[in-house]
Amino acid sequence: MSMTITVPSNTSPLASPAAPDAAALALRAVHRAASELRRGTPVLLRGAGQPLLLAAAETVGAPGLAAIAALARTPPVLLLAPARAAAVAPTPALRPVQGEEAAIALRLSAALFDPLALRSLADPTAERLLPEGARPERVPAPAGAGAALALAKLGRLLPALVAAPVREGPGLLRQDLLPVEAAQILAYPAGAATTLRRVAEAGVPLEAAPDARIVAFRAADGGIEHLAILVGRPEAVPEGAPAPLARMHSECFTGDLLGSLRCDCGPQLQGAIRRMAAEGTGVLLYLAQEGRGIGLVNKLRAYALQDSGLDTLDANRALGWGADERSFLVAATMLQQLGIGRIRLLTNNPDKLAALSACGIAVEGREAHAFAPNGVNDGYLATKAARFGHLLA
Numbered sequence: 392m393s394m395t396i397t398v399p400s401n402t403s404p405l406a407s408p409a410a411p412d413a414a415a416l417a418l419r420a421v422h423r424a425a426s427e428l429r430r431g432t433p434v435l436l437r438g439a440g441q442p443l444l445l446a447a448a449e450t451v452g453a454p455g456l457a458a459i460a461a462l463a464r465t466p467p468v469l470l471l472a473p474a475r476a477a478a479v480a481p482t483p484a485l486r487p488v489q490g491e492e493a494a495i496a497l498r499l500s501a502a503l504f505d506p507l508a509l510r511s512l513a514d515p516t517a518e519r520l521l522p523e524g525a526r527p528e529r530v531p532a533p534a535g536a537g538a539a540l541a542l543a544k545l546g547r548l549l550p551a552l553v554a555a556p557v558r559e560g561p562g563l564l565r566q567d568l569l570p571v572e573a574a575q576i577l578a579y580p581a582g583a584a585t586t587l588r589r590v591a592e593a594g595v596p597l598e599a600a601p602d603a604r605i606v607a608f609r610a611a612d613g614g615i616e617h618l619a620i621l622v623g624r625p626e627a628v629p630e631g632a633p634a635p636l637a638r639m640h641s642e643c644f645t646g647d648l649l650g651s652l653r654c655d656c657g658p659q660l661q662g663a664i665r666r667m668a669a670e671g672t673g674v675l676l677y678l679a680q681e682g683r684g685i686g687l688v689n690k691l692r693a694y695a696l697q698d699s700g701l702d703t704l705d706a707n708r709a710l711g712w713g714a715d716e717r718s719f720l721v722a723a724t725m726l727q728q729l730g731i732g733r734i735r736l737l738t739n740n741p742d743k744l745a746a747l748s749a750c751g752i753a754v755e756g757r758e759a760h761a762f763a764p765n766g767v768n769d770g771y772l773a774t775k776a777a778r779f780g781h782l783l784a
Contacts, residue, residue: 439535472711493537513551547686684716
């Protein structure tokens, strides 16, 4: 089914900011809640049954755990993604998980209700610091557990959260406990993508493309920016002429900036710019979705797991993330904001073709964009082909 993005009529390159509407306020509430979790501060999840106190297992300290213990109606549990839960609690009490389960809840004994123990449970790369004989047991997950893990992911945290329903009674919910609605969390990815607006533009001559511009985009929550690198005038290609080249490139600090040999991101980035310059026009969407959407810190954790024998896909799953957490609606919104409705896509990933087409972009062809293995990334490229379906042959 085709999906068309609707944007407001005020889409001038540097439109003045308007007063935030309800959708923008909802996005900002989720952004603030994710930031609180990153700081180790508990937040209050509402709208999915009994309100839940939440704290990120990798950042919460003794004060945050004390606050949860004081306000909890029942003993706290640890919410984990199914793959991670199966690794930390391989007991008969942990039945084989079903594909539709968004989160698994594990009972936390007093010995496990500790910052160091929680980090060991959350992070497969952390030093094993669990008390002797302490093994978590599976219990029913509370309503809203899936939204809770989604909030941790939005904060680029490991999807591992301490959760407890709040005790009822006057004065128990302190004013400094930030509330967030489950529905707002689940709607956040699409909302953040469709509210992207152009906020800055400048000519930036590049070594391989002197006629280049960079346009910055920011969502209504004020979060991290995505960038478009325009070579020539792809927005002015006339009908009847071949569609301009385009590439969706997820940022890669290690490959793009440092020249890491573990991936092919750096050669793909520079190769795309060179090819666009040779054709005289093109657009490269530089998306803030490091590590297929898991963030740089988690990508480094995944690298550590790969060094112990896992491939790219299994390393991401071991951390509790999906194989690919990116949103390509971001790219479609950027293209529409730029006035580019048809493209030839530089990619080896068929999922990108389908995603852009579903969002209303006319993809008039795929241009192969493969680079030879370098002796270090051979296994990485083989995994791309065999398990992600990339067209590298």
